[in-house]
Amino acid sequence: MKKILFLSIFVLATVFAFAQTPGNPPVGNTVVPKKKLPKKDGFIFREENVADTVVPYSVVNKEDVYFTKRVWREIDLRDRGNEIMSSPKVNLIGVIYKALNDGELDLYSPNDEDFQGDPISQKKDAAAKTNSNSAVDSAFLGVNPATNEVNRADNEFFKSRFIALRIKEDWILDIRRGIFEPRIVGVAPVIMQLSFPQDNNGNPVIDPVSGKPKVDTLGTPAVGWLYFDDLRHILVKTKVANNNNDNSGINFDDVFVRRLFFSNITKVSNTADERFKDYLANSKDQLLESERWKKYIADFEQGLWEY
Template sequence: MKCSKFFVSLFVASLCVIAANAQKEIPDSTELLFDSNGSFTRVVATPNEVKAKIITKNPMIDDVVWRKSVLRIIDLREQANRPLYYPYTDLEPEGQKNLFSIMFANFLDGKLVGYKSQSNPEQTFVPRFAPENKVDVETFVNEKGLAYLESTYDKVNYITPGVVKYYIQEVWWFDKKTSTFDNKILAIAPLYDKKYGTEDVETGVWFWFPFEKLRPFLQEEFIKLNGRNVAPLVNFDEFFITRQFYSYIVKDYDLESKDVDKGIEDPDFIKQEQERIENDISNFEQDLWSY
C-alpha cells in the first residue's frame, strides 16, 4: 500500500514539473504574428531548415532517355510574376525582399558568384560557370557607376526598379529508372531595362547565377503571393520549384541552339515557334502515360 502511494506521489510530482516547464517555455518568435515592438514578425528560415528542405535533382546519365533544354523569360509585368517584383523600393536587410534584392545583395556581399562570358556578348548566352567567367564585384560596381552609393542596400534600391525580366535556363528529362518526367532550373539572369530604372545604367544582362547556388538564399526569404491575402507563407525557392510563375520560351537548345525569333520578324510566327517547342515538351509527357 505504501509502495502504491509512493508511485502515485511520484507521478503527480512529475506532472507538476512538466506543467511548470511548459509555463516557463518561451514560444518561438516566428510563431507569433507580432514581435516585441508590436510590428509584424519577419519570418525567415534558419540555416538548418534551409539545408533540410533543399532537395537536389540529379539523375544518372544512363537513366535519362529523353532530354530537352530551353531558355525562358519571366516577365515581372505579368500578374502571376508580380510577387517576384514587389516591393521594389525602400528595401532593407531586415525587411521584405523581392527576387532581385536577394540575389544582388548576396552578389555584392561576396556570398553569391555571378558569371558572364568573356567572349560571347549575346545576352541569351549562358556562360560556363568557370573561374575565368566570374564577375568581379569591385570592377562591376565601378563600371556601373555605383561606387558612390555607400551600403549594399543603397545599391540594391538604386538598381531594383529597372529589373523587370529574368532569363531562366531549364532542362526537362525522363528518367527510365524511376519512370518520372521532371525538370530543373539550371541558371538565372536578371535583365535590366533602363526604361524602368535609371538612364545612367545601360540595358542588358550583367551576370548569370547557377540556380542551385542561389536556392539557399531563396529558401531563407518568404514571398507575398496575393495582394488580398498575404498570410500564406511560401519561400522564393518553393515558388520556383512548384512553377508558380508564368514564362515563355525564347530559345531551344536543339541542334542549332538559336533564339526562336532569329530571322523571324512576324510576331505570329514567333508565337507559333514558341508553342511548337512547348508542345514538344508537353506532348512527350502525355505520350508517356498513354501507353
C-alpha cells in the same frame, strides 16, 4: 487586546501584499526598472520561423536519363502573374544583389552561361577602386547619366529597371522513376539600360508629350548568370509577398522549383544554335513558336503513358 493585535497584523500583511503586486513599486527605496523588450509588428512575426534548408532534388543517374532537351525561357517581371518576384516589399533582384554583395553568391559573365570562367563578382572594377564589390554594383546598378552617381539600390529601382529573368533548364526523362521533369541550370537577371539625350548646351531634351526629360532605351542585356544550385540556398531563406495569405510560407525557391511563374520559351537546343528571334522577326510569331514548344513538351510527356 488579542483582537486588536490580530487586526493590526492583518492590515500590515494586506498592505505588504498589495505593494508586491505587479504595477506597484516594491516596498523600500529600490525601484526595479521595467525591462524593455522589442515589439513585434504583427502575430506572424512573434517567432522567427524562416525555412533555410533547401529540399534536395531526387538523385538521377546518368544511365537512367533516356531523353533530354535544353530549353531557354524568359520570365517577364512586368507580367501581373509574376508580381510576387518584384514586389516593393520583397524584391527578388534585391535579395540576389544583397547576397552578391555579402559574398554568398557568385555572378558569372553574361557570355558565360556554362559557368566555366571565373566569377566577375570576385573582380574589382577599375573605375571604382574603393569598393570590393564594385563589379556587382556596375552590373546591377550602373551610373545615372543625369547625376553621374551610382543608382540607389532599393526595391523601387530594381522593380523599374529589371524587367525579366532568363532561365536555362534541362528537361529530362528519368526512366527509373518514370518522371519527365525540368531541372534549372542557371538564371540571368535582365536590366533595361537607359540614356538621357542632351542638347548642344548639355541640357536634357524635354519630351513634348510628357514634359519630362526624354529617356531612350539602349537595350535589355543580362547582367550575368547565376548558378541555380548555389542560388537556391539564398532563395530558400526569403518568403515571398502573397496577396492571398500573408503567412503562406512560400519562399523564392518554391517559386522556381514548383514552377509558380509565367514564362515564354525563347530558344530550344538545335543544330544551328538559333533563338526564335533569329529566324522569326515578328514578335507575335515568336510568341506562337513559344506556345508550340510548350505544347510539344506537354504532349511528349502525355504520350509517354498508356491508360
